[in-house]
Amino acid sequence: MSVLVISIGGSILIPDFNVERIKQYAEVINTIARDNKVFVVVGGGWISREYITAARRLGAKEAICDLIGIEITHVNARLLISALGDNAYQEVALDFKEAMNASKGNNIVVLGGMFPGQTTDAIAALLAEYVNADLLINATSVDGVYTSDPKKDKNARMIHRMTPEELCEIVMKEVMSAGISSVLDPVAAKIIERSGIRTVVINGKDPENISKAARGEGVGTVISPD
Numbered sequence: 364m365s366v367l368v369i370s371i372g373g374s375i376l377i378p379d380f381n382v383e384r385i386k387q388y389a390e391v392i393n394t395i396a397r398d399n400k401v402f403v404v405v406g407g408g409w410i411s412r413e414y415i416t417a418a419r420r421l422g423a424k425e426a427i428c429d430l431i432g433i434e435i436t437h438v439n440a441r442l443l444i445s446a447l448g449d450n451a452y453q454e455v456a457l458d459f460k461e462a463m464n465a466s467k468g469n470n471i472v473v474l475g476g477m478f479p480g481q482t483t484d485a486i487a488a489l490l491a492e493y494v495n496a497d498l499l500i501n502a503t504s505v506d507g508v509y510t511s512d513p514k515k516d517k518n519a520r521m522i523h524r525m526t527p528e529e530l531c532e533i534v535m536k537e538v539m540s541a542g543i544s545s546v547l548d549p550v551a552a553k554i555i556e557r558s559g560i561r562t563v564v565i566n567g568k569d570p571e572n573i574s575k576a577a578r579g580e581g582v583g584t585v586i587s588p589d
């Protein structure tokens with residue numbers, strides 16, 4: 364039985380309130396959890412961005428905006444737990460210790476954000492370290508890691524295999540360019556590098572890609588020290 368951490372952005376899981384879509388992800392996760400321990404970290408997506416923008420315009424401090432974002436990730440996580448049914452721990456695990464304890468009696472544990480100043484990608488990477496995960500799956504809105512942002516650069520080329528050091532180099536280059544957001548949060552990339560966490564970055568818009576990544580089929584970008 365392998366231990367998997369799956370990071371799903373809110374924009375992937377809940378681009379709207381289409382419950383059929385959420386059910387599809389739940390089905391895929393339930394299938395993976397038949398033979399594996401699965402931790403899922405759910406993001407905030409556009410809903411958190413709307414709340415954060417409104418709070419900022421009302422004068423809220425950035426740390427408060429982050430706390431609002433975290434609360435939205437928890438609400439999104441609750442939607443996923445509802446769709447997963449009894450196979451999942453029925454609460455959103457609030458810290459790594461709770462997640463670890465909950466995983467003893469449940470094959471699926473769902474988390475959201477945790478600390479201000481972070482993103483759910485970083486939380487997923489830290490959790491993967493904490494639970495000694497065999498694989499971290501990062502479900503994004505692009506097919507994998509590109510040489511540069513494919514939404515901005517038509518010459519961008521997708522990389523199928525890379526080392527954590529190469530990932531850090533690309534992520535750092537992207538965050539240094541104004542207006543370009545990187546495929547993976549730099550904090551997450553550094554954690555993947557320091558612990559050599561085997562990671563797959565996939566296009567999560569198709570839930571089937573999550574199954575493929577869990578089965579080790581060639582999809583997305585594989586980041587591995589060897």
Ligand code: UTP
Pocket residue numbers: 371372373374375405406407408409411412415428429430431432433436475476477478479480481482483484486
């Ligand atoms: P996300 O990690 O979901 O950010 O957290 P995102 O980049 O919008 O991701 P997608 O669209 O879901 O992929 C949403 C917001 O919640 C706060 C941050 O403000 C973040 O922008 N947050 C989240 C934290 O402060 N700490 C956390 O641990 C997680």
